[in-house]
Amino acid sequence: xxxxxxxxxxxxxxxxxxxxxxxxxxxxxxxxxxxxxxxxxxxxxxxxxxxxxxxxxxxxxxxxxxxxxxxxxxxxxxxxxxxxxxxxxxxx
Numbered sequence: 001x002x003x004x005x006x007x008x009x010x011x012x013x014x015x016x017x018x019x020x021x022x023x024x025x026x027x028x029x030x031x032x033x034x035x036x037x038x039x040x041x042x043x044x045x046x047x048x049x050x051x052x053x054x055x056x057x058x059x060x061x062x063x064x065x066x067x068x069x070x071x072x073x074x075x076x077x078x079x080x081x082x083x084x085x086x087x088x089x090x091x092x
Contacts, residue, residue: 008057011045018042 006014014035021031032042049057 008049008061009054011049012052012054012057015042015045015049 014037017035018028018031021034022028026034029039032039035042037045052060
């Protein structure tokens with residue numbers, strides 16, 4: 001069975017469903033099973049997305065992508081600087 005990749009807004013919706021079900025008196029394990037994920041997945045999602053709203057999750061993902069891009073740019077520039085420094089000193 002192939003693994004399903006959930007989108008961030010789907011994850012937030014499922015986390016809210018579990019909250020509603022537990023507020024209605026259902027046990028947490030049963031509520032987690034009703035949304036179709038394992039307990040490990042639920043607790044991982046809750047640690048990452050707990051308390052966020054749909055638009056906040058989108059913004060979080062955008063910021064993570066931008067941060068990744070900027071880190072790559074800095075590492076590329078640092079590598080180029082080291083190469084140029086070594087070439088300028090004549091140690092090639």
